[in-house]
Amino acid sequence: MSTLVLIPARMASTRLPGKPLADIAGRPMIVHVAARASESGLGRVVVATDTDIVAETVRAHGFEAVMTRADHESGSDRIFEALTRLDPKGEVDTVVNVQGDLPTIDPELIRAAFRPLAEAAVDIATLGVEIVREEEKTNPNVVKIVGSALSVQHLKALYFTRATAPWGEGPLYHHIGLYAYRRAALERFVRLGPSPLEKRERLEQLRALEAGMRIDAEIVSSVPLGVDTPEDLERARELLSK
Incomplete structure (x- = not known):
């Protein structure tokens, strides 16, 4: 099966504002998550975000990012939009949703x-x-x-x-x-x-x-x-x- 690993990341956390970019051991948290998702070996890894600076940071560290709308009510809605943007021809069979706040996973x-x-x-x-x-x-x-x-x-x-x-x-x-x-x-x-x-x-x-x-x-x-x-x-x- 063709698999896409998507990591939704939003800056608008009420308890920890800006947490995707929080520094952990010299790298932003979202980059740690992307690296660990990549190490799983399941397939292409992409961060789905509604914030330019998150996308720019992810790309600067060698990972892929896709922009999504800011008005999604849930992470599943965000990853579905990301899927349709990244794979409009429907070639991906399975999607893995890894939360963007799991830097030690x-x-x-x-x-x-x-x-x-x-x-x-x-x-x-x-x-x-x-x-x-x-x-x-x-x-x-x-x-x-x-x-x-x-x-x-x-x-x-x-x-x-x-x-x-x-x-x-x-x-x-x-x-x-x-x-x-x-x-x-x-x-x-x-x-x-x-x-x-x-x-x-x-x-x-x-x-x-x-x-x-x-x-x-x-x-x-x-x-x-x-x-x-x-x-x-x-x-x-x-x-x-x-």
Whole structure:
């Protein structure tokens, strides 16, 4: 399959303004993400942004960038616009969406998100990790995957929720928001518009499930550090300065 790895990047973060260009060990954060996505070896890597300085910075460091509109409501809308600009003839089969605030992500995690697409029935693939900290089991900011185990490392997702679920004895899984889409699935997804459960839980992936699309999750061993706050940024600097 022909694969395009897209990294959405916006400057308008409320908690950490300008974070794509935040310096980490001598390079902007978005450049670290692009480098790690490139190391995954899945395919062409492009940063999708609505800000000229982000695109210029990415290109100055030897990576590719594409400009998108500034009024997108979600990252999936932005990557679909980027896909249509970069591949108007429809030659790309799959799209991997890597968040632009994961400067320490292991390239193997990016490859892992792609694996469930080996099964033809899967429309969208993503990642999960078993929750081990008790406080995260009841934290609404830790999104849980409720799914059927197809193997030790593979779940068929039935639901995503901010609640503590499923009830009873057994593992709970934290959803990691890194996605691989079949092209047709991404196109269908962005044209559907927000669904009732998506709006209620504030979880975009529920739109796909409500529409009867299949999402499978590869279970991995760790959660990548997402940089959302100044404290997260300092942690990333500490990790990448070693």
